[in-house]
Amino acid sequence: MKPLSPSPDPDELPSVLLVDDEPRSLDAMRRTLEEDFRVLTAGSAADARRLLEAEPVDVILCDQRMPGQSGVDFLKDARLHWPEAVRIVISGYTDSEDIIAGINDAGIFQYLLKPWVPDHLLATVRQAVEARTLRHGLDRLELDLRAGNPALRARRAERQREVRASFDFQRIERAPGSPLDGICELAARVARYDLPVLVLGESGTGKELLARAIHVASPRATGPFVVENCAALADTLLESELFGHKRGAFTGAFEDHVGLFQRAHGGTVFLDEIGETSPAFQVKLLRVLQEGEVRPVGASRAVAVDVRVVAATHRQLADEVRAGRFRQDLYYRIAGVTLQVPPLRERPGDIVPIATRLLDTVGRELGRSGLCFGPDALACLLAYPWPGNIRELRNEIARAIALSDDDTLDAHAFSAAVLHGQAGPSNGGRDNGLPANGTLQERLDAIEARLLREALLRQRWNKTRVADELGLSRVGLRAKMQRFGLGDKPARLPGHADATDAADAADANDAVDSMDTIDTMAAIDIADRSSP
Numbered sequence: 001m002k003p004l005s006p007s008p009d010p011d012e013l014p015s016v017l018l019v020d021d022e023p024r025s026l027d028a029m030r031r032t033l034e035e036d037f038r039v040l041t042a043g044s045a046a047d048a049r050r051l052l053e054a055e056p057v058d059v060i061l062c063d064q065r066m067p068g069q070s071g072v073d074f075l076k077d078a079r080l081h082w083p084e085a086v087r088i089v090i091s092g093y094t095d096s097e098d099i100i101a102g103i104n105d106a107g108i109f110q111y112l113l114k115p116w117v118p119d120h121l122l123a124t125v126r127q128a129v130e131a132r133t134l135r136h137g138l139d140r141l142e143l144d145l146r147a148g149n150p151a152l153r154a155r156r157a158e159r160q161r162e163v164r165a166s167f168d169f170q171r172i173e174r175a176p177g178s179p180l181d182g183i184c185e186l187a188a189r190v191a192r193y194d195l196p197v198l199v200l201g202e203s204g205t206g207k208e209l210l211a212r213a214i215h216v217a218s219p220r221a222t223g224p225f226v227v228e229n230c231a232a233l234a235d236t237l238l239e240s241e242l243f244g245h246k247r248g249a250f251t252g253a254f255e256d257h258v259g260l261f262q263r264a265h266g267g268t269v270f271l272d273e274i275g276e277t278s279p280a281f282q283v284k285l286l287r288v289l290q291e292g293e294v295r296p297v298g299a300s301r302a303v304a305v306d307v308r309v310v311a312a313t314h315r316q317l318a319d320e321v322r323a324g325r326f327r328q329d330l331y332y333r334i335a336g337v338t339l340q341v342p343p344l345r346e347r348p349g350d351i352v353p354i355a356t357r358l359l360d361t362v363g364r365e366l367g368r369s370g371l372c373f374g375p376d377a378l379a380c381l382l383a384y385p386w387p388g389n390i391r392e393l394r395n396e397i398a399r400a401i402a403l404s405d406d407d408t409l410d411a412h413a414f415s416a417a418v419l420h421g422q423a424g425p426s427n428g429g430r431d432n433g434l435p436a437n438g439t440l441q442e443r444l445d446a447i448e449a450r451l452l453r454e455a456l457l458r459q460r461w462n463k464t465r466v467a468d469e470l471g472l473s474r475v476g477l478r479a480k481m482q483r484f485g486l487g488d489k490p491a492r493l494p495g496h497a498d499a500t501d502a503a504d505a506a507d508a509n510d511a512v513d514s515m516d517t518i519d520t521m522a523a524i525d526i527a528d529r530s531s532p
């Protein structure tokens with residue numbers, strides 16, 4: 001036999017106020033509902049008001065046709081004074097137009113048609129109570145958040161720890177003492193404050209990675225991090241992507257679309273290649289940043305958004321402002337703090353640690369773990385100027401993994417350009433692969449080191465020929481090689497002194513097989529870099 005469950009305390013049941021001037025109808029509804037709800041009844045709007053003033057209720061169910069005031073008008077009034085009660089109107093077909101007209105103003109949850117069926121009436125009131133409970137829970141959550149509820153704060157802190165454990169500035173691989181150390185330190189400092197950050201640097205240098213690390217180190221870590229490449233879309237599409245649009249706003253807008261700014265609410269928006277945006281779009285973006293709200297295309301009202309903006313560009317944006325191509329007011333809005341990420345060729349010490357990390361991650365992505373570089377491969381990577389920066393390095397490593405059956409990658413797995421140390425097309429045609437920053441002396445040094453490296457590769461590390469080509473004495477060449485960390489006198493490796501002409505014979509110690517020489521050079525280079 002089914003055990004008898006204790007009947008619930010009527011005071012703990014959700015309360016429903018029925019309003020109808022028809023006593024029989026009122027009675028029928030009461031009987032249908034009273035087992036599950038605490039039912040109050042009123043024969044008129046005035047009686048209902050008196051009851052509501054005496055005690056709050058969860059649901060009001062009101063007949064549309066009543067003498068004096070219509071059900072919808074009464075519910076409009078109830079919405080103003082007792083907004084937490086969920087409102088249902090009940091009526092016949094003939095009143096539907098009035099009800100539809102008043103649905104928004106009265107905030108009506110459901111419209112029940114007469115004659116009603118008991119099961120449907122019960123289900124509708126249950127749904128209304130559920131909606132009331134949900135809304136109540138959300139209100140509580142918001143209050144708790146505003147009041148800084150300790151349990152919630154602890155849960156948020158825990159989640160932040162989880163997010164930070166999965167990604168932080170350590171994921172930005174670099175050598176000890178790399179120029180990136182200072183940049184990451186500054187980024188970690190500014191991450192704590194809601195300042196806009198502008199990240200400058202050539203394509204593929206790791207600007208997005210830095211932006212993500214800033215987000216994770218910020219108090220917004222548990223919020224969303226959304227990315228938009230502003231160069232990839234035409235103005236109208238970019239506007240609709242970022243700010244959203246309403247259905248029918250333009251041809252093809254078949255439904256409402258929530259923009260990225262709204263999706264990033266509570267988090268960070270990363271606007272990549274902001275320097276490519278048109279003046280018209282810049283005006284719109286400026287308005288959003290100034291007012292802290294977005295207006296979806298075709299919408300009549302704006303929506304408040306709370307986001308932090310991190311923007312990036314490969315251009316020197318201050319120069320773009322001076323040239324009149326980028327709005328100054330927008331520049332000051334987005335450049336609260338500016339971080340400049342140097343290209344890979346200006347931090348050659350980072351090549352080996354980054355390449356090693358990429359070999360591991362890309363290898364695992366391709367289902368090949370336990371891979372390593374042969375020393376000739378590392379020497380090749382070091383000798384190449386990487387105009388496409390870390391993205392190019394990543395692609396090169398992926399290609400080498402795919403082409404090599406061996407777990408130790410050697411230089412021949414690389415493309416011809418990398419193997420011979422010759423840069424392909426420079427960075428999107430935007431520069432010539434040479435440093436864009438630094439003092440004149442630093443830039444000249446970088447150019448000299450690169451020319452020297454290229455000549456050494458071209459002449460298969462034969463110093464006599466290199467000295468001839470560059471119009472230097474051998475002593476002068478050695479001094480320069482030493483100065484640029486290109487090694488002085490690589491040890492001759494057994495079996496590789498295959499000098500073939502008089503000049504080589506005179507320089508037999510240096511005339512070693514290029515790859516083995518590179519081997520040794522790489523070892524020297526790596527040892528140099530790892531020493532404190």
Ligand SMILES: Nc1ncnc2c1ncn2[C@@H]1O[C@H](COP(=O)(O)OP(=O)(O)OP(=O)(O)O)[C@@H](O)[C@H]1O
Pocket residue numbers: 171172173174201202203204205206207208209210272314354357390391394
């Ligand atoms: N220091 C690093 N350590 C490991 N991987 C890195 C590092 N920097 C960048 N990468 C990787 O290099 C690739 C390019 O980086 P990212 O997209 O952040 O560059 P970007 O400057 O934003 O490029 P773009 O301007 O073209 O969008 C990514 O796969 C990224 O994970």
